[in-house]
Amino acid sequence: xxDSQATPSFRLAYVPGVTPTKxxxxxxxxxxxxxxxxxxxxxxxxxxxxxxxxADAGFVRLPVDRTDLSAIPLYTETTVxxxxxxxxxxxxxxxxxxxxxxxxxLHPLDDTLPWESLPGQPANERPATTADAxxxxxxxxxxxxxPQSLARLHHxxxxxxxxxxxxxxxxxxxxxxxxxTTDLVEDFIGIVxxxxxxxxxxxxxxxxxxxxxGSDQSKRKSPDKGGARRKPTAGTAGKPAGKSGKPxxxxxxxxxxxxxxxxxxxxxxxxxxxx
Numbered sequence: 001x002x003d004s005q006a007t008p009s010f011r012l013a014y015v016p017g018v019t020p021t022k023x024x025x026x027x028x029x030x031x032x033x034x035x036x037x038x039x040x041x042x043x044x045x046x047x048x049x050x051x052x053x054x055a056d057a058g059f060v061r062l063p064v065d066r067t068d069l070s071a072i073p074l075y076t077e078t079t080v081x082x083x084x085x086x087x088x089x090x091x092x093x094x095x096x097x098x099x100x101x102x103x104x105x106l107h108p109l110d111d112t113l114p115w116e117s118l119p120g121q122p123a124n125e126r127p128a129t130t131a132d133a134x135x136x137x138x139x140x141x142x143x144x145x146x147p148q149s150l151a152r153l154h155h156x157x158x159x160x161x162x163x164x165x166x167x168x169x170x171x172x173x174x175x176x177x178x179x180x181t182t183d184l185v186e187d188f189i190g191i192v193x194x195x196x197x198x199x200x201x202x203x204x205x206x207x208x209x210x211x212x213x214g215s216d217q218s219k220r221k222s223p224d225k226g227g228a229r230r231k232p233t234a235g236t237a238g239k240p241a242g243k244s245g246k247p248x249x250x251x252x253x254x255x256x257x258x259x260x261x262x263x264x265x266x267x268x269x270x271x272x273x274x275x
Contacts, residue, residue, distance in 0.1 A: 010184050013039040013058030015046050016130070017077075017112075017149030018172055020059060026191045034184065043110055050177055057176035057185055061112050064175050071175040072189065077147035079113065079169050080161040082137050082154075089143075090160055097166045104142035106133040112147060112170045119167075130154065 010027070014020050020038065027036050039055050046060045050069060064071040081100065083089050089099065097119045105120035108127040123142055127133040133144045134154040147170040151161040174192050176185050 008034050008184065010034055010036045010057075010188065011039055011055040012036055012188070013041045013046055013049055013055035013060075015041060015043045015058075015060055017147055017153055018059040019149075023188070023191050027188065030191070030197055031184075031187065043112055047175070050175060053177075053180075056180070056182065057174060057188055060173055060175045062171040062173050063114075064173060068178055069175050070178045070181065071173040072192070073171055073173045074192065076169050076171045077149055079145060079164045079167040080148045080151050081164045082134065082144040082146060082151050082159055082161045084137065084140060085158055085160050087143070089162060092162065095162045095164050097164065100143065100145075100164075106136055106142040106144045108133040108144075112150070113145060113168045114170075115168055134159070 010031075012020060012024070024036055024038070027034075039049070039058075041049050041055075041058065043061055046058055047065065047069065049055050050058055059074075060071070062071070062073060081089065081095050089095055100120040103120045104123050105118060106123050106127055107115075107118055108130050110129050120143070123136075127136060130144075130146060130150055131154060133142075134156065136142055137144050138156055138158055145164055145167060148161070148163075174189065
């Protein structure tokens with residue numbers, strides 16, 4: 001079977017902490033005939049996977065090498081510090097970097113935070129992964145600063161976390177190979193950006209002649225029948241009229257309000273003789 005005859009599909013990679021459920025659901029609603037396959041990948045392997053064609057697009061963490069990859073920043077995560085539940089920091093609602101000056105801050109090799117200088121006291125060695133660092137925190141060896149999504153991913157009953165201010169933050173982006181911007185990639189970009197099904201890939205939707213949209217538009221342009229100019233009714237032209245178009249007032253009333261006016265053409269009675 002040749003590539004042109006193959007059933008189209010879409011492979012979406014994602015790094016730990018990213019939950020693509022919402023976008024996958026919208027994809028399945030809009031393109032039910034194109035199966036979407038999720039590929040879980042570590043932050044260090046995500047970019048090579050995209051370059052090698054192992055995925056059509058992927059949710060990654062910035063920075064992205066823009067030499068051969070395109071990227072759309074999506075959102076920035078809150079940074080938190082993971083601590084044991086009985087730690088003194090657990091008593092406060094928020095922590096600053098200065099509050100960690102006397103703490104051993106674990107720095108795993110797959111850390112996603114762009115530190116310029118690491119606060120706190122350095123550990124004897126760096127854990128290989130964030131999951132390993134979580135185990136060390138549970139053992140009381142140190143604390144760990146991570147994006148909030150990773151703290152939730154590695155949740156343990158004996159650990160908690162607090163927001164960490166003045167710390168670097170991790171940004172999540174959608175990335176794909178620049179020379180492989182296919183129609184399906186454009187469709188997924190539209191979904192991630194919140195475009196409607198009619199605005200995907202920036203396609204303009206021009207209503208065809210005779211379509212419902214065109215019919216509605218023509219109706220809006222035509223004047224309202226109620227606003228059309230009416231022809232004067234025979235016999236009423238030039239006569240003042242009220243709101244209903246009928247002559248106002250009661251016929252035959254005189255200035256004193258009486259109703260004894262003499263009809264036109266009627267005979268008048270003889271005048272009384274004076275005695």
